[in-house]
Amino acid sequence: ASVFAGIAQAPEDPILGVTVAFNKDPNPNKVNLGVGAYRTEEGKPLVLNVVRRAEQMLINDPTRYKEYLPITGLAEFNKLSAKLIFGADSPAILENRVATVQCLSGTGSLRVGGEFLARHYHEHTVYIPQPTWGNHPKVFTLAGLKDVRYYRYYDPATRGLDFKGLLEDLGSAPNGAIVLIHACAHNPTGVDPTLDQWEQIRQLMRSKSLLPFFDSAYQGFASGSLDKDAQSVRMFVADGGELLMAQSYAKNMGMYGERVGALSIVCRSADVASRVESQLKLVIRPMYSSPPLHGPSVVATILKDSEMFKEWTVELKAMADRIISMRQQLFDALKARGTPGDWSHIIKQIGMFTFTGLTSEQVAFMRQEYHIYMTSDGRISMAGLNAKNVPILADAIHAAVT
Ligand code: PMP
Numbered sequence: 312a313s314v315f316a317g318i319a320q321a322p323e324d325p326i327l328g329v330t331v332a333f334n335k336d337p338n339p340n341k342v343n344l345g346v347g348a349y350r351t352e353e354g355k356p357l358v359l360n361v362v363r364r365a366e367q368m369l370i371n372d373p374t375r376y377k378e379y380l381p382i383t384g385l386a387e388f389n390k391l392s393a394k395l396i397f398g399a400d401s402p403a404i405l406e407n408r409v410a411t412v413q414c415l416s417g418t419g420s421l422r423v424g425g426e427f428l429a430r431h432y433h434e435h436t437v438y439i440p441q442p443t444w445g446n447h448p449k450v451f452t453l454a455g456l457k458d459v460r461y462y463r464y465y466d467p468a469t470r471g472l473d474f475k476g477l478l479e480d481l482g483s484a485p486n487g488a489i490v491l492i493h494a495c496a497h498n499p500t501g502v503d504p505t506l507d508q509w510e511q512i513r514q515l516m517r518s519k520s521l522l523p524f525f526d527s528a529y530q531g532f533a534s535g536s537l538d539k540d541a542q543s544v545r546m547f548v549a550d551g552g553e554l555l556m557a558q559s560y561a562k563n564m565g566m567y568g569e570r571v572g573a574l575s576i577v578c579r580s581a582d583v584a585s586r587v588e589s590q591l592k593l594v595i596r597p598m599y600s601s602p603p604l605h606g607p608s609v610v611a612t613i614l615k616d617s618e619m620f621k622e623w624t625v626e627l628k629a630m631a632d633r634i635i636s637m638r639q640q641l642f643d644a645l646k647a648r649g650t651p652g653d654w655s656h657i658i659k660q661i662g663m664f665t666f667t668g669l670t671s672e673q674v675a676f677m678r679q680e681y682h683i684y685m686t687s688d689g690r691i692s693m694a695g696l697n698a699k700n701v702p703i704l705a706d707a708i709h710a711a712v713t
Contacts, residue, residue, distance in 0.1 A: 325445055326686055333684040341682035342700045344691040347498070347663060348567055349630055352697045357630070359565050361622040365612040369605075380601045382592045384413020384573075388607035391614040392573040396494075396527055396541050396558055403548050407581040410588035412574050412595065413602045416566075417528045417559030418446060420574040424524060424555045425454025426594045427576075427587075432522070434487040438480070440464035442688065444498045444526075447491060456489065465500045470656035470668055472502050481515055489522045494556075495540040496529035496662025499690040503533070503661050509543045513550065523547050523554040531563045533662045535631035537624065553577055560610055562663065563627055569606030630694075634663065637696040641665075644705035651712060664690050673711040681707035 323331055329345030351357050369375060383389065389411035393404055403409050414420040429435060439447045441461035448459045462484070463476030481490060492512075497503055504512060516523060525544050531537040547554050553576070560571040574591070578584040595601070613619045642657045657665050669677075669689035677683045683704060685691045696704065 329684050329686055332678075336682055336684075338682040340703065342684065342695065342703060344683060344685045344695045344704070346695060347562075347692055349562065349565060349634075349663075349694045350697070352633065354695075354697055354700075357565055359623065359626045361613055361619050361626060362564060362566070362609055364622075365609045365619065368612060369608055375608075377604065380413070380604055380607075382412075382595050382601050383588065384602045385604070385607040385611060387615065388413055388571075388611040389573060391611055392558055393575050395537065395614060396530060396544060396556060396575070397548050397577070398538070398541065398545055401545070401548055402551075403577045408578045408584045410576045410578065410584040410591060412588065412591050413607050414557075414572050414574050414595075415599070415602060416561050416570040416572040417526065417557050418450065418572075419570065419602075420557035420559070420572045421447070421450050421524075421526060422454055423591065423594055423598070424557055424574045424576070425451045425456050426598075427591055428489060428522075428524075428555075429455030430594070431587075431590060432489070434485065434489065434522070436460060436485055437489040437491060437524070438462045438484055438521075439491040440477075440493065440497070442499060443491070443493070444528075447526075451491075460484075462490070464497070465502060465666070467668065470502075470666065471659070472504055472508070474504070474508055478511065478515060481512070481519070481521060484519065484521060487520050487522065489524050490516060491524050491526060492543070494525045494527035494530065494544050496533035496664075498528065498662070499664050499686070499688060500666040501656075501660025501662050501664050502666070504543070506542060506546075509546055513546055516547075517550060517552055523552075525554060525556045527556060528559040529562055529662050530558070531624070531627045532631055532634075535628035535635075537563075537627070548577055551579070553579060560606070564610060564613070564623065565630075566606055566610065569609070570603060571606035571610055634693045637693045637701065638665065640698070640701045641693075641696065641705060644701050645708060648705055648709045650705070650709045663692055663694050665693055666690055667708070669708070669711060676711050677707045680710065683707050 333343040393409050393411045414423050435456050436458040437451050437456045462480035463473045466473035530540045533540045556575040558573045560566040638658045645654045667689040671687040
């Protein structure tokens with residue numbers, strides 16, 4: 312008998328499991344709105360032109376080797392990534408008080424940051440929004456931050472921000488607690504604070520020395536502007552305080568499977584930042600030694616060349632704009648059907664997802680009857696929609712709620 316005979320079958324991941332179920336469905340008209348990846352109007356994955364171009368340049372360069380990167384990754388990529396999120400003229404960068412390490416996309420950055428905090432930060436309580444990306448609590452718990460708590464974020468009644476609840480919960484958090492913040496395009500709700508609300512959140516957090524841990528998985532993908540989507544983060548950097556930043560190039564450069572990301576820790580001084588970096592190396596070395604080479608080389612090639620950077624922003628904006636237009640098309644389709652209820656949140660919410668407000672029963676009905684797949688919390692990926700499947704989805708929602 313197997314020495315593993317007693318092992319129980321583990322459940323599928325609640326998000327990735329949607330695609331597993333979708334792939335098993337033989338219906339030719341099936342629609343996958345569970346996956347958090349961009350699709351073209353033709354329903355195909357997209358590799359950006361500028362990425363293809365950068366890859367070609369790298370392949371044709373005979374001076375490039377496959378040597379190991381240092382533990383902290385590609386230095387040029389790290390510098391450019393910090394500039395991208397904090398802004399080229401950020402005082403924290405000019406004063407050399409940002410420690411940046413290349414990590415395995417957003418998830419790896421969160422994990423390394425979490426483990427660093429578990430080892431070196433006095434407070435192990437981390438607050439995450441209710442709801443949030445389902446991986447957050449698991450990543451932090453396994454990183455050693457055992458006390459994961461929720462702060463109120465989403466109000467189902469308004470399908471908007473529960474700002475009062477958020478301020479109350481952060482207001483009663485223990486001083487120094489870590490607070491996970493979605494920099495923009497909150498997943499799964501698509502609900503972001505206004506700049507005015509961000510400022511109030513900042514003041515409250517700084518007054519209680521709550522430590523911000525920003526998760527930036529959608530910079531540029533929400534509004535189409537890289538700078539606009541970084542405004543929340545830059546407010547917190549501008550006050551001179553400290554914070555952590557997990558960056559992902561999965562969505563905004565379409566680098567999903569290449570696992571390109573960075574963790575930055577903004578410190579009060581260059582001296583502290585240098586010691587922080589030395590400790591980050593001790594977290595990373597026994598975990599995976601050093602990060603991959605190809606992805607960050609592509610990203611750095613694009614970020615450092617002004618013409619390629621420009622081309623990227625145009626392609627990025629085109630993705631953001633297509634998603635925004637899908638919001639309008641879905642909203643119009645429901646209106647045309649006279650579907651009961653207020654669906655204006657579809658056009659108000661931001662980023663890749665709409666938190667529809669559909670119940671898990673309605674979600675199950677739509678899968679059964681219409682072969683439309685989404686997570687059971689009613690979250691749909693707007694990037695999976697196109698002119699062909701919007702009417703199918705609108706019919707399904709109409710049937711589910713009537
Ligand atoms: N944070 C949030 C909020 C996300 O939505 C995602 C991707 N779904 C990630 C982090 C991490 O993604 P990745 O590891 O692919 O960069």
